[in-house]
Amino acid sequence: MTVPPARIRTLTIDGKDVGAREDETILDVARENGIWIPTLCQMTGLSNIGACRLCLVEVAGSTKLQPACVTRVEEGMQVTAHSDRLAEYRKMIVELLFAEGNHICSVCVTNGHCDLQWLAQRLEIDHIRFPYLYGKRSVDASHERFVLDHNRCVLCTRCVRVCDEVEGAHTWDIMGRGTNARVITDLAQPWGESTSCTSCGKCVSVCPTGALFEQGKAVTEMVKHRELLPMLLTMRGRQR
């Protein structure tokens, strides 16, 4: 089978001329060209859902902001990935996550390996301007190897997607609305009683925060192995 050649598009990102295949997203092209755009829900190897809204960019000619992770490149597009306005929105989004959950980094096993913490540093967040919501959230330690701490979940659904799309178990789902939304295992049963979970640990390794972690690991040991996912998919010949 011959693959039809993909067409090439040229566009600018932050004033820089870049070339792209027509099937690429703004985020793909930005990354190839060393232009950093913050992301949280996006994960190479998983489907893109455009949920966290950190990757929003401005596109000339449109007043709407576009999520770079799901927006395809177009010929002649002029993309602004960094502006004061975008920086402010990105900061606020991360601040809202800190205000929503109960993120006490000093007592978290993922301290130092956490995407949320890293984003906050990278976006130069030094205080949270919004009142904390102090939601009452629980911890599920019923699984023999892993723990789910809802206090630290940012609802990025990376666990949902990796378990469904890569492991094929579809143990995870989302239940509830608004700030009451929660990740659940099977039909909201304790994870330890899940009949679909294969204990593969993929969800733990893709989780950006300390919401999913391995039991019995100390802070410095609880490193997330995100690099495993692209490698695994390459080996399976399924790289997205």
Added chain:
Amino acid sequence: MTPEELSELAVAERQRLDRLAHQINVCTATACHASGSEAIKTRLTAEVRERGISGQCLIRGVGCRGLCTNGPMVSVEPQGVLYQHVTADDAPALLDSLASEPVSHIQAPTDDPFYTRQHRIVLEHAGEIDPEQITEYIAVGGYQALAKALYEMSPADVVDELTTSGLRGRGGAGFPTGLKWRTVAKALSDRKFVICNGDEGDPGAFMDRSVLESDPHRVLEGMAIAAYAVGAHEGFLYVRAEYPLAIKRLTTAIRQARQRNLLGDAILGTPFTFHVEIRLGAGAFVCGEETALIASIEGERGSPRPRPPYPAEVGLWGRPTLINNVETLANIAPIIKNGGAWFAGIGTEKSKGTKVFALTGQVKNTGLIEVPMGISLREIVFDIGGGVPEGRSFKAVQTGGPSGGCIPDELLDSSVDYESLTRLGSIMGSGGMIVMDNTSSMVEVARYFMEFSMTESCGKCIPCRVGTAEMHGILTRFCEKRATERDLALLEQLCDLTRHASLCGLGQSAPNPILSTLRYFKQEYLAALESNQPEEVGAAAEEGRS
């Protein structure tokens, strides 16, 4: 059934009705049903039988007449007498009066502006025909538009007619219907779908429910014409499960239309095939958003996904899909029958036709109304609505529900059309209209709608999920007089973020009630701040410092 048979049936049915001396129409739509209209109908039917006048007097259940608060409503045709607040005990008197003067104590004043200022297109059959009998719909010309489209027009002609009409989506955003149809018609696929959006999640809105209950065939006919125009053969009616009567009548309507070969295979003797199914929604506001609605029909959690790609390109099961609102689809048959130019002659330059509103709140006549676009808000509130009752004064009218805003007294002369309402910081929305008097607190109103958006947010994206919760928290502080200047600034920042960074229309429009009350009633927010300067707190702070 062929078009000739359809016409013959219509004539025969009309003759049958014309032979009757009286037709007594009892409203059996939800509101009147709830206030006991079935009992009235039963009693009338029994009385008529007893008096042996069944042959001359037909008792039938009909759809909503609009002034539901005055229900149960009963009308006598062809005499044109309307009764309100009817009870079963009124039945004998009502029948006695058929030969003489109407029963005065329950007679409704049909010369009231509530009736005379309306322009009924979508609701033209509501309260006139029995929604459970397809023959009644056929008698008033039903399915003639479908026959005309199938026999006299190409799909492209139908789309052109819609474009000429200038009809815009009645589900809220007001997207040009002709343009939407053209896009789906152009999409290349072996399979396409038409979806009727009957989710109607806005609090206080019941326009679509009423249309479905009063004239279900009208919507089915619109869907079939739409399917023909865009090249679809399957359709779904998405209706929330809280609408049992609408669902029951739709189910009956679909069955009857299939039996008469107006839906299904080889419709009206042509090769055109169109199958319709009902899908029940569990009643989540966000499921009205088209991509969430599609997910819901597919059996997934009802959460929106980023657009583009739009459903016209990638919709239900990845196929091109046309999604239209109930009221939009109810406008199709008359447009095809009377022509796009006829429709374009009603309304304003950019907003054509009529709009159905559910008028509620502090207004004398609450109920369902249909008015031409371009009418002023004042005419709706004061002429049709009868104004604010009992010595209170008008303060604002809220349009567009949780995605809309409040319009103050001084702007009441504004025209009701898409552009004008948007300029005022509100929206047309699906048609909820709430009148507020001088006792209402605008900060409370904003908080009420924010509570709705907060609890209905699907939780997928952060600006909406947490932004609405934070805005609700701040508004609560205002209502409880605990807010500070800083809260006001935070509120404005959150409005801006949620509006521009949220994934779907729910989050993007959630700040509207705040923005519009800040625009017209900022003094109420400021007053709440001022009253929050208790001496003791200041003094205590001073003490603490020393």
